[in-house]
Amino acid sequence: MALKKGQRTSSDDPEELARTPLQALLLADSFAQKFRPITLERPKVLLPLVNAPMINYTLAWLESVGVEEVFVFCCAHAQQVKDYLDGSDWVKHPSAFSVTTIESHDSISAGDALRFVYNHGVIRGDFILITGDTISNMSLTQALQEHKERRKKDPHAIMTMVIKRSKPLPQLHQTRLGTDEILMGIDPETKELLYYEDKADRSRRLITLDKSLLADNPSLILHNDKEDCYIDICSPDVLSIFTDNFDYQHLRRHFVKGLLVDDVSGYKIFTHEIQSSYAARIDNFRSYDTISKDIIQRWTYPLVPDILYFGSRTPMKLQRQGILKAPDVILSHSARIGPYSSVGSGTSIGDNSVIMNSVIGDCCTIGRNVSIHGSYIWDNVVIEDGCKLSHALVCDGVHLRSGVVLEPGVILSFKVEVGQNIVVPAYSKVSLLPQPSTQDSDEELEYADASSGVVESPSITSMGNAGNFDQTAVSSDGEKLDNSEVGISGVGYIWSNSDGGNEEEWRYSIASITAEKIMEYCNEAYDDHDASDHDLSIPQSGELAHDSESTGFDEGDGEDYRDTYSKFEKEVEETFQRALGGVHEDNLVLEMNALRLSYDKSHLDCAGAVFYSVMRSALAAAQSSNSNLIQTTNEVIDKWKGFLGKYIKSEDEQFEVILKFEEMCQETAKEFSPLFATILHRLYDKDIITEDAILSWAMEKEGADESDKIFVKQSEAFITWLKEAPEEDEDEDEDD
Template identity: 65%
Template sequence: MGAQRKGATRVSEDPEELSRVPLQAILLADSFTTKFRPITLERPKVLLPLVNVPMINYTLAWLESAGVEEVFVFCCAHSKQVIDYLEKSEWLSQPSFTVTTIESNNSTSAGDALRLIYERNVIHGDFVLISGDTVSNMSLTQALQEHKERRKKDSNAVMTMVIKRSKPSPISRQSRLGTDELFMAIDPNSKQLLYYEDKTDYSKGTIYLDKSLLVDNPSISLHNDKQDCYIDICSPEVLSLFTDNFDYQHVRRHFVKGLLLDDIMGYKIFTHEIHSSYAARIDNFRSYDTVSKDIIHRWTYPLVPDVKFFGNSATKLERQGMYRASEVAQSRSAEIGPFTVIGYGTNIGSNTKISSSVIGEGCTIGSDVYIEGSYIWGNVTIEDGCKVRHAIVCHGVTLKSRSILEPGVLLSFKVVVGKQFVVPPYSKVSLLQQPIKQDSDEELEYADSSSGITEISSMTNAVESSNGEVTSQILETQHWPAYELGTGGVGYIWSICEGCHEEEWRHSVAPIPADKVAEAMKDAEDELNLAYDGSILPASGELKPDSNDSGDDNEDSRDESIYFEKEVEATFLRAAQENIEEDLVVLEVNSLRLSYNKEAADCAGAIFFSMMKLALEAPHTSANELLKNVNSVLTKWQKLLKFYLPGMDEQIEVILKFEEMCLESAQEFSPLFTKIMEYLYDKDIVLEDAILSWEEEKTDADESDKVFVRQAQPLIQWLKEASEEEEEE
């Protein structure tokens, strides 16, 4: 059966239209980019495995669950492979969910695709526009309703873009999905999009806006903390606008920006922000890594490994986020770490260690193998003694004994790495030679699936097209000798083009290099200093005429604080689960601090709350075991917490946050309040002056607010006596 249906049915202007026009969607099964080469020279991106499920299945499962009834899948690059896959799948046989493929072998952009669909005259009302590399679990109900209501009042409201608050990356100017920082200007009242720039070139603390934006709009919110989910609700006019403007190729760069700059026609684009739901597009290898981890950590529920939906096999969730399919043969001495997925029919040898990785179906992994943070696709053979760290290994690859893949390596289909060979960091290896000539337009993807690439004469296995025939040459290639990948190695190591080294680490599955982390730390500190000097607008700020504070403003402030604390909590829990270094966590929290315009005390309170929650959720059966959990968490993460405790005010905020937890969300801590306060004091997290000042502030408080002051009296009295003894001495 399909994924659980959680969205609303078709939102309609009247009951008759509901039965007459189904909710439709256009799914682009081609990204029209080259970011996933060399893999996409042989296989379409939407069929690449994402936690052992082809990407397109996540998109189709979400559309089906969100109430879409008819989907048109536009196929271009390797179209035969996409069509063959869908025909063999269950998607074409669903009673209330129709999937129709539209094939084109000469479209080179999303604009070409939408113009062709317009010519087919298959879209009869508002539709969802999405690409087949998008994962989401959001409900469309509210976004559709808002779009419909706006259309009733203003026929020029042609598109609603889904956005969400972006989780920051440790690297400034880059999201955790590996994409460039996005800058948007939005009317806070109507939610109309006024400005959109996905490749910002403004310098630190400086934003340049056209004066007309400020003149024509009484209130503008500026954001660089939003993520474009690439889910759009469109009116039929969107297709005709692409047809009328043949220079519209890219949906965002040409169409969206073109409409925002067009003062004559008056077409408008609006935004719909989601908060608790998930939505992300896989744009590069870093976002592939990020979304994979989000799926394993269950942020995408119900689209998770152990819930059956089209394309995935039965997988069992075990302790600490480890998923195991059936027919897995594992040696008793092998160690499988948390947040790892093991595919059907895989064999794992003795003394092998695997952690934070996805292993595909039918893999053979030898003894004494070490795999960390990697993606091993199907039917891969890894012989004894190999080491694989933060790499992607495609189907059919063979790693001979004691070979090593350094972080950031990508091995395309059927590559063979010879004995003891070390593949350098960020290397891309393929059986196909690297094209001499890259496409002139960065939006182009290799689209002719009827032909392929030159077969390398020295290869033992021919590269086959989707119909099994050896492909013929169509791309101009470099005729250099193949690199020797060790004894028995087979494949070409692609050279990194001049000026592309920056992109390699930004878009890789490998951890961000230490020198880049240090550079980002300095940039983040500079930005925070600028922000608190009052010389720049906060990362998410509003420009509007002076007005009196209102209750709505207070409500917005409370909402902002709640969102901030949830973001910090998610950041900390991810760090704890993935063993992320404290310096990287500081960078992410600093980005949130700047984004929400918060103080160090807010960060301290949110981090302390997250730490205590982690201790509470760890297994325990008694108060003593809970205390041990608290001590363990405080010991491990005290450096992170102390970073945000420069003075007494921040330390008092931690005590107040602990009081709040004991009274409301974590009452299990209430009888342990004094003991945990002693831990905080012993570890120099909360100093004597802060504890005594906290007690003094409670002097005139109501008796109900003095519960924990009274409980902590033994500690407070001891501190006072110790202080008096020191003064006497």
């Protein structure tokens, strides 16, 4: 539906605001190049996510939270987006939920998009700003109410950002979604955002802050355990601010950070943290993999493939072990589909083929003796006999001849054909389109020729050729082949070099991160460390508690920064050590509660810190007396189980304790590592950790990297026993 520029209505009139329907602005453009070469041919929001276009998940959520009008901004491949929406139920069957496209021919950033929308005058009140690659099942009621109440008291409160807790991977300073660790400074009372850094230098151990930030905000808490969900509740002023500031291009790096340092305008941004709900953005191939697994494991319920949110799509049937399968799948008797896999309509799978933790699209033909593990196969793909695919992504129309091997991280774009017995090296990207000889310097920009729908970059004057011997494949016997022998039909190009040496290739790919890669990265980061030019330094791990006199590490302890813990945890441990000297448990509880309140910590934080202190005391006792560690630990757990029970009550707190124990075994108390399963069983026997928490932990680890599944595998027998024990009890009851 085409839009005309219209007269904007005043957003200050209370009666007008009361009549204004809840609106949303959905950005269908990613304004980035992280999904190339795929997005050279299809817009990111139309890429399949567990067999449904990404944008459908976003639209389904917007409808579920009461949004009445959605304006979909599109530029790159705009015609594809418009054609899809025009043919979908979102537009074909008008209801209280309307979807309208706004097309731009020359916007190259999110800032340009918001300025373009502002000039159309369609936003009449507070609105939801979201990208079309965001998946959520959260309720918006509380966040929207908080935003409106703040707006009534303070018209400068122009935006509320949705955030959630997300523990970074300590070695890589990135989340499980592959996004960089974010540092946020938040007022714990008002929830106002005071500091935001999403591009911290990961090679440095310390973060530099302006001293005035702490001086002006004594209650500030710095967090590195928060994830930006890219769901914003905005006032109309947000659009006008972009119009007044043409240098604002990126929503966070320019707009948010710009407002936070603007002392003149007085505009404020607040946060709303969700707890048990789901919200995540697909920013790169790793987050595509992670969110796909989350959907299959039903963390996004009710936005799951077996519930028909997405129009006339063929219904999927949920089977045991989280397997999703269309009713017309042709499956050989000797073929096997493993847990948490999805197979689309019209697909056939041949003899002795195995599909594990993978998503297979519609109308695919998979031959005999094919192995597919942790991979994503889109529609109309042909995979001949004997192929092996591991953590790869294969787009529509690809044809793999017999014996092809796709190593981890491989991306095959649309209609690529690979010849017999070819091994495509890890992290390679293969496309029928040539690789640009130069990349745009600003990752924010994705250019579009709106008339043709083909993405182009004005800075590119020449294209890479397929004859470069740095871009090669190898045969199954390890011999290098030039591209004329690779077996890729037409004018296929291998974009990436064979060793995946570029950091972007492995950190953000769908391939599991190996221990070798982690060690290599950590060594490089340590070698590059230089903190001599920092005036005020904040550790990247943990939080800076308000009223704290310390703003950095205790350099005298000699421990590596990855093995240190926050000042709060140190004080919890010191308090617990005093209790070992004779402090009564009731007084200990009072001191712990006082510490939690003074540092404004959550119950989850307290649960982890208390458990840490108890386990450290067991380790110290065993070492000092040269006694058996498991026996000493059991005695300590028995003695302090009542105290632990005061802080480890909910399933979330129990889950946090298991994660904390994993972290200890890997970093600060490695002596516990071989005893993890035994101690976990003891915690279960003493009713400190419940069956539900242990099974939830095991389920979440299903899609994790191999390096993050060490203790799940160690506990495999115990977990199996937990799963089977209820069935045995039921059998006994029936016998009685």
